[in-house]
Amino acid sequence: MIRIIAIIFFATIAILALGFSLLNFQIVDINLYITQVQLPLAVALTIELIAGICIGFIATYVHTVKLKSENKILSRHLNKK
Numbered sequence: 001m002i003r004i005i006a007i008i009f010f011a012t013i014a015i016l017a018l019g020f021s022l023l024n025f026q027i028v029d030i031n032l033y034i035t036q037v038q039l040p041l042a043v044a045l046t047i048e049l050i051a052g053i054c055i056g057f058i059a060t061y062v063h064t065v066k067l068k069s070e071n072k073i074l075s076r077h078l079n080k081k
Contacts, residue, residue: 021046 021042028044030037039047 021040024041024045026041027038028041030039030044
């Protein structure tokens, strides 16, 4: 049952994303300081979204590794006593 709900949810999101892309297909100029790129607005927003997700995953990964390292140090310190 939960699979069906998940499939319906993601299908709805995909349809909304497709509609958003079709409504926002005008070309925009993106200034990259060195050069300028012309992309459809939906493509530019998708690239920014994916970049933001990647940055979030990297930040979370770094934080998790730091916490695991701290946990190991504290565990060793506790076992020595």
